[in-house]
Amino acid sequence: MTLRDKLFRWRDPYDLAGTEDLFAAAMAENAALQAAGCPDYRRILALRGLEDLTGVSPAALPPIPTLYFKRHVLLSVPERRLLIRATSSGTSGSMSHIGFDGATLRRGGHMVVRMARRHQLLSPRPCHYLILGYQPRRENQTAFSKTGFGFTFFAPALSRTYALVWREGGYRLDLEGLERKLLACARGGAPVRTIGFPSYTYLLLRRLEEQGVRLELPRGSLVTMGGGWKQFEGQQVEKAELYRLAETVLGIPEEGCVEFFGAVEHPILYTTCRAHHFHIPVYSRVVIRDPDTLEPLPPGRPGLVNLLTPMADSMPILSVMTDDLGVLHPGGTCPCGIAGPWLEILGRAGVRDIVTCAAGASEYLRGGERE
């Protein structure tokens, strides 16, 4: 068994202290694999003087910016070995080219099961799923519709109801359908799980509140939310409001609101604890880097978020530099009982609120192309 497989089969998904050495060794193992399979990655390692990878620490591996994956196809295995291809939800228009092989997906499977079990999302008790997204069709292959559908297997599904249904050649928001389903569920005994982007969930709950809907869904019901990074920026106020709405409208207490995140360039499942914090699981580490030097910062200081995982064989995504600013809060600062550190995303790096006149002119000079 490879060290990577060993890491992804670790029993306790939050045993960071116990996996420190294993993580570093699995990263070095993965780096050697990528260097052998991907000439461009080998070149980037050489830029850092990393021809020899023995004893290299994870933070010393060169972080590859997400931007780089949008401009280059980096593969370490022959294309035919890719079982799935994912594209990042193109908020900026350009897509990353990411693909995963069987071994990578198998590790992902182990991770998902362990995380779901740890957060008590795996249940033998059947439930109703309300999916605040698109009804799957063969033509619709975005990452969310796949993952959203995937989540409906954590507990056996009695039913799956979609907010956006395909009718007469187009998707339509079927609010009445959702409401009817919720009312029916409230009378029944099986729990309900909603799945959707935080923003969709918030909007739906607000609509329901305005219409005077006040339900007591069966115990064990959950509001689960997931989406890209961008869904989590600076929305603390709205989140508090969302928890309030879940309680008022659906009768689901705050602990029943669970959030996930992950990214195609870093397919690790982060799940919120009771205190709504994203703790770092054994499968990954987070390095916050000083924007001036790109060197690692001590915990508690804001900087660029660099995500590390040895999960993927197919591509050198072992150290990815996002364009997000974040803070890694030190371990022992969360009341939930998980000892390890947790990550807070502060927002995207950029010229916040200042539109510079020089930047405006350059839009033209680049022929209207915008990043």
Next chain:
Amino acid sequence: MILAHGNLYEDRELVPLREGLAEACVRTMAGPPLKSGVVVEACDELARRVERGDYDRLLAPFLTGLAMDPGQFQAAVGLFRRESLLYKLETELGPELVPLRRPEGGPIRRVRYPLGTLLHIAAGNVDGLPAYSVAEGLLAGNVNILKLPSMDQGASILLLKELTDLEPRLRDYVYVFDVPSTDLESLTVFARAADAVVVWGGDEAVRAARRLADPDTQVISWGHKLSFAYAVPDPPDRDLEALARHVCLTRQLLCSSCQGIFVDTTDMGAVEAVGERFFAALQAENRRHPPADLGLRARAALQVYSMELEETGPRALRSGGVSVVIAPDSRLELSPLAGNCWVKPLPRERIPAALGGKRGYLQTAGLLCPPEERAALGDLLARAGVVRVTEPGEMSRTVPGEAHDGTYPLRAYSRVVELV
């Protein structure tokens, strides 16, 4: 908030206020003309009070987020002072117009009149600019309708309210509306009431203004610009240091901010040498300044770092939050900002070709050369479309009475009328 006839109104009064706007503007213009002296005195008093700190409590919440250093703020306030405005009036509108001569009959008088009503669509990148745009409109005697930029945090409306309180004769000459750019209905009403639309901002803003304006309504646009430095292959240290100071002070956010240096050579070795010397100056200077906004620095660092990883990428010198990218092309482009410049070759004979087609976007060129070369290089750059050639440390200077992007705004805001 809305400012009309010297009073502040809630936004819900928008519809009734905009209904009567066109008629009110016509009525004001038909009344006694607005003397520039009245405007000058009112602006001067306002500037004095700002300098004295009278409005600090009002303005403090808006000034904290200001993207300018105290020196730039002082200079901006100075633009509203009597000496500045009188000098501006004299330069731009002159003492008196030369009469029109005709073969028979006596000469014909020429007199400047205001355009009428101006709709100002202001940009949000420089605080105080919306108020200054209105002051310029007033100096030329016009009625002014100001659409606030979405980012305006309230400073402009407060300053203009103070101005109309100080000089009640200005009350019917200033309207301020805080409507979003998406409220096309209101914007169309304002544009119909106006004789000219004055627009500050990027290409999109200018295009939107052109769509708003009827064919008989002028569009006067102050678009976004790019600026750069031009250096001989062996520029003096103090020029490089002065340019580094300018870059750190403005963080490259202004139209007049240096984005990079063109070196008068085809020899990449010489370009590298200038790049290395400038990098050293930039590092030293940067340590003397408070760091730029975290997000701005992070974005810039990511851009430069991504460039470093590219196989065919240019050479980047990066350390301590500043960088210099040495590239072999001669394209004028935006830098990553925040203290990150490019250095490229551009031999003087190729200046017209390299900058051609970008004339409308050129603003300031800072010169790094011996004094005896200034005239020749300045002329070359001016012919290529640059409208301001300065010393390297003076690229973002604010001097009262200076032309704006190559023109005199007060002339653009008035008409020449020939009277028998």
